[in-house]
């Protein structure tokens with residue numbers, strides 16, 4: 655009986671602790687993603703939008719030895735091949751699909767939803783060195 659009472663006390667205390675926790679709501683970054691299929695849409699620039707995604711999220715590992723080399727000045731040449739880019743079926747491009755947050759591959763790092771949308775948009779617009 656004593657054990658049961660002790661157990662109840664523990665359970666109540668545990669509930670108390672859990673219910674006092676606050677959940678902080680952190681808003682997602684607000685980004686305007688151009689519609690990749692709209693020919694009048696703003697062009698997504700490799701240098702200004704895609705390279706900075708690689709620089710801040712990928713070059714810590716993909717800065718040379720680990721392929722593809724995504725460092726500034728090298729990244730475009732590294733991914734400009736059918737292994738990484740498929741402009742006919744942009745979703746199948748490995749530089750998009752492998753690190754897409756919706757897939758199980760590449761647990762080391764994923765794009766955020768917004769970064770994935772930019773990369774996909776850039777490929778859909780022709781994957782240019784712009």
Ligand code: HEC
Pocket residue numbers: 707708711712713714715716720721722737748749752753760761762763764765
């Ligand atoms: C913590 C280290 C690390 C980070 C950060 C990282 N990667 Fe990787 N990546 C790897 C390793 C290790 C491999 C090889 C093993 C594998 O395929 O998962 C790899 C493989 C890949 C491949 C497949 C290469 C091929 O030729 O098959 C792609 C594409 C890729 N990474 C893209 C990215 C992108 C884009 C980012 C940034 C958003 C990124 N990686 C960030 C470690 C990392």
